[in-house]
Amino acid sequence: MGILEKLQNLDKRVFYLLMALAIAIPTIWPLGLEVSITPPVRKTYEFVESLPAGSVVLIGFDYEPGDEIELSPQAKALFRQFAAKRIKVVTVASFPVGPMFADECLRVLKDLGYEYGLDYVNLGYYAGGESTLAAFAKDPSSIFTKDWYGNDVSSLPLMQQIKSMADFSMAMTLNDGPTGGTGTHEWVRQSVMAHGTPFVIGCTGVLAANNMPYLDAGQVRGVLSGLRAAAEYEKLVGIKGDATRGMDAQSMGHVLIVLFVLLGNVGMVFARRRSNGGEKR
Amino acid sequence: MFFKRSVPVTIAFVCGVLQVLDYFFKWGIVNKAAQETRAWVALVAVFALGLGAVNVLRVHLRRVQQNPVKNATSVLLLITFLVTIFIGLTAGQSSKPYKFIFDYIIVPTGSAIFSLLAFYIGTAAYRAFRARTLEAGILLVTGCIVMLGKVPLGEKILPFAPKWTTWIMQVLNVGGQRGVMIAGAIGFIAVSLRIITGLDRHTYGVE
Numbered sequence: 375m376g377i378l379e380k381l382q383n384l385d386k387r388v389f390y391l392l393m394a395l396a397i398a399i400p401t402i403w404p405l406g407l408e409v410s411i412t413p414p415v416r417k418t419y420e421f422v423e424s425l426p427a428g429s430v431v432l433i434g435f436d437y438e439p440g441d442e443i444e445l446s447p448q449a450k451a452l453f454r455q456f457a458a459k460r461i462k463v464v465t466v467a468s469f470p471v472g473p474m475f476a477d478e479c480l481r482v483l484k485d486l487g488y489e490y491g492l493d494y495v496n497l498g499y500y501a502g503g504e505s506t507l508a509a510f511a512k513d514p515s516s517i518f519t520k521d522w523y524g525n526d527v528s529s530l531p532l533m534q535q536i537k538s539m540a541d542f543s544m545a546m547t548l549n550d551g552p553t554g555g556t557g558t559h560e561w562v563r564q565s566v567m568a569h570g571t572p573f574v575i576g577c578t579g580v581l582a583a584n585n586m587p588y589l590d591a592g593q594v595r596g597v598l599s600g601l602r603a604a605a606e607y608e609k610l611v612g613i614k615g616d617a618t619r620g621m622d623a624q625s626m627g628h629v630l631i632v633l634f635v636l637l638g639n640v641g642m643v644f645a646r647r648r649s650n651g652g653e654k655r
Numbered sequence: 656m657f658f659k660r661s662v663p664v665t666i667a668f669v670c671g672v673l674q675v676l677d678y679f680f681k682w683g684i685v686n687k688a689a690q691e692t693r694a695w696v697a698l699v700a701v702f703a704l705g706l707g708a709v710n711v712l713r714v715h716l717r718r719v720q721q722n723p724v725k726n727a728t729s730v731l732l733l734i735t736f737l738v739t740i741f742i743g744l745t746a747g748q749s750s751k752p753y754k755f756i757f758d759y760i761i762v763p764t765g766s767a768i769f770s771l772l773a774f775y776i777g778t779a780a781y782r783a784f785r786a787r788t789l790e791a792g793i794l795l796v797t798g799c800i801v802m803l804g805k806v807p808l809g810e811k812i813l814p815f816a817p818k819w820t821t822w823i824m825q826v827l828n829v830g831g832q833r834g835v836m837i838a839g840a841i842g843f844i845a846v847s848l849r850i851i852t853g854l855d856r857h858t859y860g861v862e
């Protein structure tokens with residue numbers, strides 16, 4: 375087998391080894407690459423900045439463990455911006471594991487002096503997807519009578535201000551797609567279209583393409599997609615968290631895949647030329 | 656036939672029409688009834704979740720009964736399933752043991768399985784992404800630009816990549832996605848109408 379054929383058919387174990395190294399090395403020894411701020415992230419940041427101090431926002435933790443690495447850093451960076459403006463937070467989740475992620479991310483607010491029940495509330499999990507979200511949007515007390523920790527929702531001062539979705543200054547979903555939970559399209563329908571609540575999407579990298587039309591049409595105020603958006607947000611709020619560290623590994627992974635794809639194509643082009651030349655002779 | 660077809664169709668028709676009327680009109684009794692039916696969905700969904708759990712138990716218990724050695728993974732599933740439920744019910748979901756299971760078993764295993772995609776997608780891209788035709792070539796170039804434009808190292812290699820990526824995502828992609836979304840929404844309305852009016856027989860289990 376010549377080198378051109380080899381380039382087209384490299385052993386996948388070579389790729390696996392190189393990919394493992396490409397991810398592991400920058401994780402252990404970070405490269406410290408700077409990220410630039412993209413327009414969708416800038417829009418989200420500026421929209422949150424425009425919210426009055428003391429506003430109440432609703433965040434949906436609609437993801438499972440596989441996507442935690444992309445979405446939890448988005449939540450943590452956003453919470454830092456919320457804390458600077460003393461914005462209050464209510465969380466819900468359409469996956470059974472969602473409240474646990476919410477609990478972990480809300481620790482950022484707790485560490486910054488937020489008080490449970492007064493400044494933030496974790497309502498927990500709801501089953502039933504869009505229909506239940508629609509019922510919650512019209513009357514939150516019809517879906518949640520107890521919060522995640524078993525407290526009576528009616529006894530929490532923050533929840534006493536909330537009578538419907540329209541009482542939130544902003545709603546947001548941290549979403550890994552319509553795989554059992556409430557998807558981004560459902561959130562847009564129930565928050566923006568039904569109640570006119572300004573909406574922001576935080577999604578995994580692969581979902582960015584699906585959600586861009588909403589941003590372009592002005593139906594959502596911002597889209598954060600993947601680890602990259604989380605890293606940009608960390609830069610905007612002035613921290614170096616998990617996303618900033620993860621971007622180095624993701625950089626190397628992407629470049630390696632592009633390199634392999636190019637190598638395969640170079641091999642194919644030259645092999646084709648050689649065989650065409652052979653035929654002519 | 657009455658209980659198999661007429662009753663479900665009537666329930667679907669009443670619930671569906673209630674939701675439509677509730678969205679467009681402010682009629683006290685209709686709005687209240689629609690809200691009530693939406694809240695029922697949560698109950699039905701929780702019931703379905705319980706049914707799913709019972710089904711998982713039944714299937715794996717049967718497998719263990721047949722051959723516990725060969726079906727060791729089913730034994731493992733049953734043990735973790737029952738331990739998690741027991742801890743959740745007795746100590747609570749915000750307790751330390753439950754948090755331990757979540758932080759040190761559920762999250763790492765879920766992330767590990769998902770992270771394998773980096774390896775599989777990488778090799779699949781290497782083997783399948785070949786510019787054999789003009790269309791495949793365009794897809795290849797676009798894909799490479801977007802992949803590089805999304806990471807800082809890519810910006811260093813191709814400084815124009817982030818700008819081009821934004822343009823690809825917000826112009827080319829949005830145009831295509833918008834078409835798909837509008838077509839999908841029209842299809843969604845048509846299917847909803849068929850279900851509400853009982854024309855879609857498969858929804859009601861009629862062959």
